Amino acid sequence: MxxxxxxxxxxxxxxxxxxxxxxxxxxxxxxxxxxxxxxxxxxxxxxxxxxxxxxxxxxxxxxIPARLWGQKETGGRLEILIERLTGIDTALAHIRSSKSPKPGSRLLLAPAQGAEPGPYSLEVTERVGPLFALRSPEGQPLSEILQVIGHMPLPPYIERADEAEDxxxxxxxxxxxxxxxxxxxxxxxxxxxxxxxxxxxxxxxxxxxxxxxxxxxxxxxxxxxxxxxxxxxxxxxxxxxxxxxxxxxxxxxxxxxxxxxxxxxxxxxxxxxxxxxxxxxxxxxxxxxxxxxxxxxxxxxxxxxxxxxxxxxxxxxxxxxxxxxxxxxxxxxxxxxxxxxxxxxxxxxxxxxxxx
Structure with a gap:
């Protein structure tokens, strides 16, 4: 068909x-x-x-609040959507940015789109097809980071930012x-x-x-x-x-x-x-x-x-x-x-x- x-x-x-x-x-x-x-x-x-x-x-x-905002160390803005948690401090994710981050690069996370980065970051460990393998520093549970600054991953046809009710x-x-x-x-x-x-x-x-x-x-x-x-x-x-x-x-x-x-x-x-x-x-x-x-x-x-x-x-x-x-x-x-x-x-x- x-x-x-x-x-x-x-x-x-x-x-x-x-x-x-x-x-x-x-x-x-x-x-x-x-x-x-x-x-x-x-x-x-x-x-x-x-x-x-x-x-x-x-x-x-x-x-999980799987959408994250942030920037590369070089300053380029990016959006991260976790595909799945693969371990306590690791995940596979989609990343939208002007240029794809390379393995070994550090992603500085922000509490909201366009905001300045806070104390949280992730490291890109490798590219896995269309996805990126990520690791949180010093073994910090990724779920804890998501609970603090993650956003509910509303589907793309909902044309608004996530809100408290979501x-x-x-x-x-x-x-x-x-x-x-x-x-x-x-x-x-x-x-x-x-x-x-x-x-x-x-x-x-x-x-x-x-x-x-x-x-x-x-x-x-x-x-x-x-x-x-x-x-x-x-x-x-x-x-x-x-x-x-x-x-x-x-x-x-x-x-x-x-x-x-x-x-x-x-x-x-x-x-x-x-x-x-x-x-x-x-x-x-x-x-x-x-x-x-x-x-x-x-x-x-x-x-x-x-x-x-x-x-x-x-x-x-x-x-x-x-x-x-x-x-x-x-x-x-x-x-x-x-x-x-x-x-x-x-x-x-x-x-x-x-x-x-």
Missing amino acids: KRSDFDYDLPPELIAQHPLAERSGSRLLCLDGASGAVEHRRFHDLLDLLRPDDLLVFNNTRV QNRYQTVYAEREGAVAAPTAGLHFSEAMLAELEERGVERTFVTLHVAAGTFQPVRVDDIEDHPMHAEYVEVGEAACEAVARTRARGGRVIAVGTTAVRCLETASAAAGEPQPYCGDTDIFIYPGYRFRSIDAMVTNFHLPESTLLMLVSAFAGRDTVLAAYREAIAQRYRFFSYGDAMFITPGPQAEGSV
């Missing part, structure tokens, strides 16, 4: 720039992948769409495992009160971990999507999550992934045996139409960028034409798009069933 097969026209004013006042106050477009039927609801209505025997699978990654709202209420540089945005809609109500109704939940990397925003640049080199992200699927899926299958319930990151976790863990097995390591799984899903019966997800790998994943689940028709309906109904936007509840099309 071609990259252009996943294009659509989105009015820029529909890209949400701020979260709503209430987490669960967003809209919910319900898409039946089998029939293409669309229903317009509110996110809180998800309570009525779930059954007592269902299982929700959440990604419990926690976003410290809380660009983070799920169940975020626990620190390491992501982008939020698993489908989970942003769940409030503590809604989670409590789901528990009262007998809907089980379990957690997996995928540390979302900055590569999630990298565009597909090749025409033939099968030639796209998928970025790798760190995944953990524990025994508890695997047992929860098995219990759900045994009682006839549905496994519902909250977000494409949870989908990628479960599908990675199911690759060997056809059902989730404990897994810990990187995944570069790329799901696009033609893929047969092993592990999920439905998903909650936000709306995704044109020609993105995430839109391709959703299209594999519910059908490309069906998904794009639903997107056109969402645009006509003035839904809010992307990270701080509205959500979808999707059941599969016939092409998603079975095994690879």
Whole structure:
């Protein structure tokens, strides 16, 4: 399939720039992948769409304040976006500057864009493809530096600087495992009160971990999507999550992934045996139409960028034409798009069933 097969026209004013006042106050477009039927609801209505025997699978990654500003010792300004923490005092990062810093150079960090550098710095140790390996001096934990002067790494389509509200709202209420540089945005809609109500109704939940990397925003640049080199992200699927899926299958319930990151976790863990097995390591799984899903019966997800790998994943689940028709309906109904936007509840099309 071609990259252009996943294009659509989105009015820029529909890209949400701020979260709503209430987490669960967003809209919910319900898409039946089998029939293409669309229903317009509110996110809180998800309570009525779930059954007592269902299982929700959440990604419990926690976003780190991964954006840093500073300058080279020679004075050139730069922006650093941590891709992943590789150790207590080391990381891989993207760096934007007029000239790329060389190994051995020192980066002087500032508390804000355009500000004068403070007491913190990083050393460039080597170039790793498009990334730079960084080390903090004298073994100082990099996470401590980020907590003091780091900024929440809002995605590029949010055209504003991060604000105080983003410290809380660009983070799920169940975020626990620190390491992501982008939020698993489908989970942003769940409030503590809604989670409590789901528990009262007998809907089980379990957690997996995928540390979302900055590569999630990298565009597909090749025409033939099968030639796209998928970025790798760190995944953990524990025994508890695997047992929860098995219990759900045994009682006839549905496994519902909250977000494409949870989908990628479960599908990675199911690759060997056809059902989730404990897994810990990187995944570069790329799901696009033609893929047969092993592990999920439905998903909650936000709306995704044109020609993105995430839109391709959703299209594999519910059908490309069906998904794009639903997107056109969402645009006509003035839904809010992307990270701080509205959500979808999707059941599969016939092409998603079975095994690879």
